[in-house]
Amino acid sequence: MSKLGKGKILNKLLELGPILILYMAVLNEFDFNYLNLAYFSFNFPFILIFYWSLKKPENLGYGLIFFAGLINDVVIGFPLGISSFAYLFMCGFAAYLRNITLRPSTLKDWLFFLFAILVVNSLTYIMLILFFKFKIYYLDIAVNIVFTFFLYIIFANLFEIYQRLIRGSEKND
Amino acid sequence: MEASRDDFVIAIRSAFIQRGNKQRFSLIFLIILSIVFLILGRFNLSAINYIKISINELVYRSSFIVSVPENYIKKTYINIQDHFTYYDEYLKLKKENIELKTTVENTNFITSENERLKKIIDDYIIVSDEIIAKVLIDKQSPFLRSMIINKGSKNNIKLGMAVLDGEFLVGKVVEVNFTTSRVLLLSDLNSKIPVTIEPEGYQSILSGTGKNNGIIQYSKEEIFLKEGSSVFTSGSGALFKSGIPIGKITNKIKVDYFSDFSQLKFVKVIEFKKEED
Numbered sequence: 281m282s283k284l285g286k287g288k289i290l291n292k293l294l295e296l297g298p299i300l301i302l303y304m305a306v307l308n309e310f311d312f313n314y315l316n317l318a319y320f321s322f323n324f325p326f327i328l329i330f331y332w333s334l335k336k337p338e339n340l341g342y343g344l345i346f347f348a349g350l351i352n353d354v355v356i357g358f359p360l361g362i363s364s365f366a367y368l369f370m371c372g373f374a375a376y377l378r379n380i381t382l383r384p385s386t387l388k389d390w391l392f393f394l395f396a397i398l399v400v401n402s403l404t405y406i407m408l409i410l411f412f413k414f415k416i417y418y419l420d421i422a423v424n425i426v427f428t429f430f431l432y433i434i435f436a437n438l439f440e441i442y443q444r445l446i447r448g449s450e451k452n453d
Numbered sequence: 454m455e456a457s458r459d460d461f462v463i464a465i466r467s468a469f470i471q472r473g474n475k476q477r478f479s480l481i482f483l484i485i486l487s488i489v490f491l492i493l494g495r496f497n498l499s500a501i502n503y504i505k506i507s508i509n510e511l512v513y514r515s516s517f518i519v520s521v522p523e524n525y526i527k528k529t530y531i532n533i534q535d536h537f538t539y540y541d542e543y544l545k546l547k548k549e550n551i552e553l554k555t556t557v558e559n560t561n562f563i564t565s566e567n568e569r570l571k572k573i574i575d576d577y578i579i580v581s582d583e584i585i586a587k588v589l590i591d592k593q594s595p596f597l598r599s600m601i602i603n604k605g606s607k608n609n610i611k612l613g614m615a616v617l618d619g620e621f622l623v624g625k626v627v628e629v630n631f632t633t634s635r636v637l638l639l640s641d642l643n644s645k646i647p648v649t650i651e652p653e654g655y656q657s658i659l660s661g662t663g664k665n666n667g668i669i670q671y672s673k674e675e676i677f678l679k680e681g682s683s684v685f686t687s688g689s690g691a692l693f694k695s696g697i698p699i700g701k702i703t704n705k706i707k708v709d710y711f712s713d714f715s716q717l718k719f720v721k722v723i724e725f726k727k728e729e730d
Binding site: 341 | 460463464465467468469475476477478479480483484486487488489490491494495501504505508509511512515516519520522523
């Protein structure tokens with residue numbers, strides 16, 4: 281009985297993993313500045329939200345993503361709502377891809393992810409420039425998009441392993 | 454064609470409008486809410502500011518706990534990086550050490566050369582033990598600028614000894630009692646000190662004015678003193694050694710002392726001797 285209880289708690293914790301990681305990422309800005317790599321930056325929340333909205337949307341509530349976006353805006357000093365908008369659009373793209381996909385393929389997901397980040401970043405920065413008069417360094421954004429795209433495949437594999445861990449824990453229950 | 458458009462619309466509707474499994478809100482509702490936040494924020498609505506402040510509070514309070522894993526990773530990374538750079542660091546330090554050793558050797562050479570040259574010109578190079586004295590009475594009238602210190606002949610104080618505030622000259626001993634002495638400050642009207650003005654290298658006499666500054670006296674009229682030039686003792690008159698800093702030229706012949714004589718609490722009393730052969 282007690283073993284069963286422990287398993288359930290572990291399973292619950294593992295299911296909460298993505299949302300906890302998302303909040304840690306937005307609260308703490310995974311910037312990896314200490315690596316001292318010039319121009320290196322990537323948007324980890326985009327990768328996480330896209331992957332989990334695509335593969336296991338029940339692990340990542342939209343309301344929580346919306347709130348994570350608000351936190352991100354406060355942390356990086358963007359107008360309140362802009363990151364939520366971007367994150368939810370990423371969820372939308374992922375949900376659309378999920379609806380039209382009959383045979384999932386990592387390569388297709390990856391290419392669609394590139395399309396999604398290009399559209400979402402374009403929308404976000406158009407709003408920031410037009411309505412909030414933000415000064416944008418296009419090279420930084422371009423580099424960020426490239427790194428986000430390339431790192432997606434690495435994180436997708438790591439998340440796949442994590443998913444297997446959740447499934448294993450469910451089976452044990 | 455018609456069917457594929459329908460599929461697209463259905464997929465979009467399903468993705469954005471319908472509430473997903475285990476989702477409390479639909480995507481379109483939250484996207485509209487984000488846009489509302491953005492519009493209200495654009496017009497600086499106070500409600501948005503309150504939300505921002507509340508989230509800020511939450512963020513600042515939780516960031517300490519949340520940053521623990523990243524800080525751990527950061528620390529580990531820096532430790533590993535340090536470990537790998539030890540050898541490079543060692544080589545760099547070794548090179549620096551060689552350079553420093555060379556500099557020390559050069560400095561030693563210059564010091565010994567300086568001593569040798571001073572011996573040739575018969576300058577003072579030996580300083581007696583410093584006697585630290587406390588200022589007892591500070592006489593500050595326009596006619597008398599002197600002070601009484603709590604050391605006298607009992608403590609080997611002699612007439613003419615230099616009195617310093619740190620490294621700056623403030624005056625000389627003019628009266629010695631058993632346990633006390635009188636120090637004539639540089640600002641006293643009767644104080645006349647032979648000085649060198651650097652970098653020009655002019656030799657002159659610094660005279661007190663009874664005020665908080667001194668003036669350069671007994672120099673040829675045509676000398677032009679630059680503002681900011683430093684005034685040092687010249688060593689002439691066989692009283693002080695040369696090169697004790699006194700003050701700076703501020704206005705033509707006016708000298709501002711480095712030391713503030715009204716704030717003296719403790720002073721150093723020193724005697725300069727020539728090296729005995």
